[in-house]
Amino acid sequence: AGYAKANNLPYVIFDNDLLTRKYEFNLLGLFPNALKEDQTFLMYQPVIDAQSNKLIGLEALIRWNSPDYGLIMPNDFIPLVESTQLIHPMTEWVIRKTIQTQNLLYEKGFKFYISINLSIKNIKNPGFFDRVIKIIEEEKAHTDLLIFEITETVLLEEKKHSKKTIQSIKDAGIKIAIDDFGKGYSSLTYLSQFRTDFLKIDRHFVSHIVDKESIKQIIQATVKLAHQFNLKVVAEGVETLEMFEEAKKLGIDYIQGFYIARPMNEDQILDWYKNFIKESKV
Numbered sequence: 001a002g003y004a005k006a007n008n009l010p011y012v013i014f015d016n017d018l019l020t021r022k023y024e025f026n027l028l029g030l031f032p033n034a035l036k037e038d039q040t041f042l043m044y045q046p047v048i049d050a051q052s053n054k055l056i057g058l059e060a061l062i063r064w065n066s067p068d069y070g071l072i073m074p075n076d077f078i079p080l081v082e083s084t085q086l087i088h089p090m091t092e093w094v095i096r097k098t099i100q101t102q103n104l105l106y107e108k109g110f111k112f113y114i115s116i117n118l119s120i121k122n123i124k125n126p127g128f129f130d131r132v133i134k135i136i137e138e139e140k141a142h143t144d145l146l147i148f149e150i151t152e153t154v155l156l157e158e159k160k161h162s163k164k165t166i167q168s169i170k171d172a173g174i175k176i177a178i179d180d181f182g183k184g185y186s187s188l189t190y191l192s193q194f195r196t197d198f199l200k201i202d203r204h205f206v207s208h209i210v211d212k213e214s215i216k217q218i219i220q221a222t223v224k225l226a227h228q229f230n231l232k233v234v235a236e237g238v239e240t241l242e243m244f245e246e247a248k249k250l251g252i253d254y255i256q257g258f259y260i261a262r263p264m265n266e267d268q269i270l271d272w273y274k275n276f277i278k279e280s281k282v
């Protein structure tokens, strides 16, 4: 009897896929309100010059503090949001918020780059760039201190359209970084085809910078080529002094990673910076 009963359960409790899908469905349903109610917030992670140890800028990274689910990291909700049109208001929110933060810091004499991650969907969306221009004007952005980060897959998929969009971004005075370089399919041909300014080497690649000879060689060759096209190369995910020293040796220009600083909220930036210049003695 027990056997039959067990087989007659009205639903399957341990179907993880189903639970995941239900969870994702809930998250998506909650997201529009999250944006409106400022449950999303930005953290900022420093990028420094490997040679001089001077601060170059910050990268804005979104998080979602959900009253229902707690703190949710971008990798757990951005792919979902990207599967809908919500990615446009989200990115526009990030851009506006970043500009506001940058302006506040700027008034206090803190004049550094801040970079913003764009999604492939944003680049493909015809009205996106016009809306960005409107935000820039409304918020009186220092466009010369803004960087848009784009992953290379974006460039691959929609070459003609992305070329045009990148051109418009550049015309607005904003700089472009190729993000996550080395992750998935990589092609050095973009370096010559797109007018980009920074190349960010993916964290998973950088994680082997000390122990894998082949990775070192690839990074060194990438740096050389990038420099020929006047791109500055950033190593992401530098977690130790050894990695920092190795990146420097291989010619990497800029460093980002927990070794330098973790992402922090807007209020922590100035204190962090004061401490940073005191300690680095530059």
Ligand code: C2E
Pocket: 045, 060, 061, 062, 073, 074, 075, 078, 091, 094, 117, 118, 119, 149, 179, 180, 203, 236, 237, 238, 239, 256, 257, 258, 259, 263
């Ligand atoms: P990303 O653009 O490559 O950003 C760098 C990620 O690496 C961040 O994760 C950062 O916290 C993490 N990181 C930095 N240094 C280290 C390190 O030394 N060790 C380790 N283990 N991790 C490090 P985060 O904030 O979780 O963001 C993950 C990804 O989510 C980002 O990768 C980006 O692709 C996406 N993302 C974040 N914010 C936004 C956003 O506003 N818009 C869009 N479209 N995507 C975003």
Ligand code: MG
Pocket: 059, 117, 149, 179
């Ligand atoms: Mg990024």
Ligand code: MG
Pocket: 117, 149, 151, 179, 180
């Ligand atoms: Mg990114």
Ligand code: MG
Pocket: 179, 180, 200, 202, 203, 236
């Ligand atoms: Mg990256």
